[in-house]
Amino acid sequence: MKFIKANLPRRKFLQYLAAIAPAAWLAKAQALTANDSGDVTSTARQLAAGRKMPMLQTWADETSALVVVMGPKGLTFDSQNNAGLTVQLMRADDLGSQFTLYRLQVTGLSPTAYSQIGVYNQNRLVDVRSLKGLDMTQASPNLAVASCANFRKTEGQEYIYPRFHEAKTDAIFFIGDIVYSNSRVGSVFKTPEEPSSALARYVETWRTVDLYQMEPLVPTLAMWDDHDYGQNNGDATNPYRDQMKAIFRSFYPMPEVHERLSYGPGVSFRLRAFGIDFHFLDDRSFLVNQVTQWGEQQEDWFFKDYLASSNPAWIMNGVQFVQYAPVGESVQRGGLPSLQRLRNVIKANMKPVVFVTGDVHYSQIQYLSKEYFGLNTYELTSSAIHSSSVGEWLRRSQEVGQLFYYGESNFFIVKPRIEAKAMQLEVSCATATGIYPTVSAPLRIET
DSSP states (O other): OOOOOOSHHHHHHHHHHHHHHHHHHHHHHOOOOOTTTTSSSOTOSSSOOTTOOOOEEEEEEESEEEEEEOHHHHHHEEEEEEEOOOEEEEEEEEOOOSEEEEEEESSOOOOOEEEEEEEEEETTEEEEEEHHHHOOOOOSSOEEEOBBTTTOOOOHHEEEEEEEEHHSSSSSESSSSOOOOOHHHHHHHHOOOOHHHHHHHHOOOOHOOOGOSSSSSSEEEOOOHHHHHHHOOOOOOTTHHHHHHHHHHHHHHHSSOOEEEEOOOTTTTEETTTEEEEEOSSTTTOOOOOBSSHHHHHHHHHHHHHHHHSSSSEEEEBBBBSSSSSOBHHHHHHHHHHHHHHHHHHSSSOOOOEEEEOSSSSSEEEEOOOOHSOOOOEEEEOSBBBSSOOOTTTTTGGGTEEEEEOOSSSEEEEEEEEEEEEEEEEEEESSSSSSSSSSSSSSEEEO
């Protein structure tokens, strides 16, 4: 079976540009003028004084990394005081007169020591950032799980993003809504966002959100949910699905081929690292309400990959798997046939598995008894790093399995440890005031 790669070649990306009225696209990205919802700032606001060049390290292995930089045209890049480091410009996408999106391939990294890359504008050094490789063989990494970074609600973000470094985060898994690309009006009526407007909000996110200001950089692997998909509660009917994928993977790229990766349809992929299979599922591109959450092709790819491995697994999805409240999305509510098929597959290959989700603007640890998936396990929901908060509204009791709850800005730090036929998870919650344990003892999942 031929699968759709999550990373688009440059020629294909340019074909998508041509398909969605490039003049309008570039005009929006250039002007960033306020649309009818008033949620995009004007061009008069340049990068705030004292802020770094917007930059993100996406993929990383032990010796190489992908780095994306957003800045003015004509930037160049080089290593700083590291003879073994190579910085190669892979592509530069024009976003209008103000910004260009640069993708860099960095090789010669060490997984234990930081190297530096320099950013030059007309041969003048304007920024230096530090990064290192990611040791994917380590036994117990610190993995951050985050969702929902709303550029319209950044109050207090200066207290949240430093927690990544405080927790000595090895990698960030951003599992949905890393960009709020649809307008407020579109969110109410659930209309698909025209790609040029969505692109303008991707640019605004990179300008204003502190994720792109971090020093040192932290490897960040992203999948989308409805807001980065460009449609609130979006599904397979979004007419701009392919264009939005091109935009998303231009800002959050993955390598075209890697021995640790398997790509599925849409933006789905599987990472094999730390002795675990991490399945990132695309819950939007193929959603047909009450028929399928992930689509037949994605389910076929995912189920075969899952069944072929004995590794413990994290199954990550934008929306929650189980419906816990009368409002909101979940696989149980919108894609029940897919959930039933998933249950059968998990029961056919009894290995430690945990479910990881976002979306709902609160974080929780939910115990799932054997009646759900054939083994005692958990659903970890991490939301929102900064967006609207639900406060105490969805707090439930431990009697119904909710072992932890937090309703303000936060994200999870999860430290896994693999044992014989078991996976142990130490879960902490990073908030504006500090990092705190969620439960009294590590979660244990065994068969």
